Amino acid sequence: KQEVTQIPAALSVPEGENLVLNCSFTDSAIYNLQWFRQDPGKGLTSLLLIQSSQREQTSGRLNASLDKSSGRSTLYIAASQPGDSATYLCAVMGTGRRALTFGSGTRLQVQP
Amino acid sequence: NAGVTQTPKFQVLKTGQSMTLQCAQDMNHEYMSWYRQDPGMGLRLIHYSVGAGITDQGEVPNGYNVSRSTTEDFPLRLLSAAPSQTSVYFCASSYSNRGGLNTEAFFGQGTRLTVV
Numbered sequence: 001k002q003e004v005t006q007i008p009a010a011l012s013v014p015e016g017e018n019l020v021l022n023c024s025f026t027d028s029a030i031y032n033l034q035w036f037r038q039d040p041g042k043g044l045t046s047l048l049l050i051q052s053s054q055r056e057q058t059s060g061r062l063n064a065s066l067d068k069s070s071g072r073s074t075l076y077i078a079a080s081q082p083g084d085s086a087t088y089l090c091a092v093m094g095t096g097r098r099a100l101t102f103g104s105g106t107r108l109q110v111q112p
Numbered sequence: 113n114a115g116v117t118q119t120p121k122f123q124v125l126k127t128g129q130s131m132t133l134q135c136a137q138d139m140n141h142e143y144m145s146w147y148r149q150d151p152g153m154g155l156r157l158i159h160y161s162v163g164a165g166i167t168d169q170g171e172v173p174n175g176y177n178v179s180r181s182t183t184e185d186f187p188l189r190l191l192s193a194a195p196s197q198t199s200v201y202f203c204a205s206s207y208s209n210r211g212g213l214n215t216e217a218f219f220g221q222g223t224r225l226t227v228v
Contacts, residue, residue: 099160
């Protein structure tokens with residue numbers, strides 16, 4: 001059974017810091033890994049999708065890496081801003097089914 | 113572009129009542145899935161479908177039924193609501209492109225269900 005773990009569970013940083021969110025998964029048989037953002041009381045916004053054959057993806061100040069063999073992904077946020085405050089979720093799509101297994105998320109607070 | 117549409121957005125049920133949560137997508141995606149989100153537990157998969165007429169169970173299927181008679185719609189039925197089913201429910205869809213790669217999953221805005 002696939003299990004996804006995100007560390008840390010919560011993070012508070014001052015504005016302008018670069019930060020790294022971690023995601024690990026137990027089964028390397030995946031199609032892809034996706035990072036989402038969720039604001040309180042809202043739905044999920046897709047940030048980055050990394051296919052299993054890829055090592056990283058970038059979008060603006062966000063960079064996500066994937067090491068499938070070790071079961072790890074990181075989301076790097078450069079020059080954090082108060083608007084980045086949200087919960088960040090990592091999810092993997094296993095090859096056994098076309099649906100996602102989620103981690104519990106990292107709740108990020110960026111202080112002005 | 114409507115994307116993934118869930119209705120209703122909010123619902124209060126009494127214990128023992130039944131209801132259907134609607135999910136529709138207009139992107140011709142073959143894969144659809146239902147999740148529930150509880151505080152501190154992330155999202156957990158309830159049921160999923162890889163195409164019209166094909167469904168399967170996820171991690172927490174008990175108390176829920178699904179069917180997929182069309183590509184567009186994937187309703188989730190609560191047979192006899194219980195307080196433990198109080199949660200936020202999300203529907204998602206995705207597809208495989210010509211290269212066989214699965215695309216990003218698109219999510220609806222969620223249905224907040226309270227069972228009293």
